Amino acid sequence: MKHCYECGTALAPKKCEHEGLVPFCDSCNSFRFPIFSTAVSCIVFNQTEDKILLIQQYGRPDYILVAGYISQGENAEQTVIREIEEETGLTVISHQSSVIVI
C-alpha cells in the first residue's frame, strides 16, 4: 500500500509502538495497516478465570481486547502470545485454543 486509502496521500513508514515500521499518513495522522491482513483478538483471563483483560491502545479512551495483526511466518497462536506480551508486558504461562492464562 503506497497511498492512504482514506485521502490518497503518499504513505511513509513510521515507527509504531510494538509494531515496528508501519505505513503512516501525515494528512490523516494515522497508521495505515495493510487492510488485507489477518488479525487476532485475545480474551485474556486472570489466573482464577473470573476477570478478563481490556487495554487502551494508541492513546484512545476505549477499552478493547488485546488484538493485532498476524505477521508473515506466524500462525495465529504465535500472534496471540506475541501480542499479549507486547501489549501488556505480561508473560503467557499456559494457553489453549480459546483460553489464555497469564
Ligand SMILES: [Zn+2]
Ligand atoms: Zn490519509
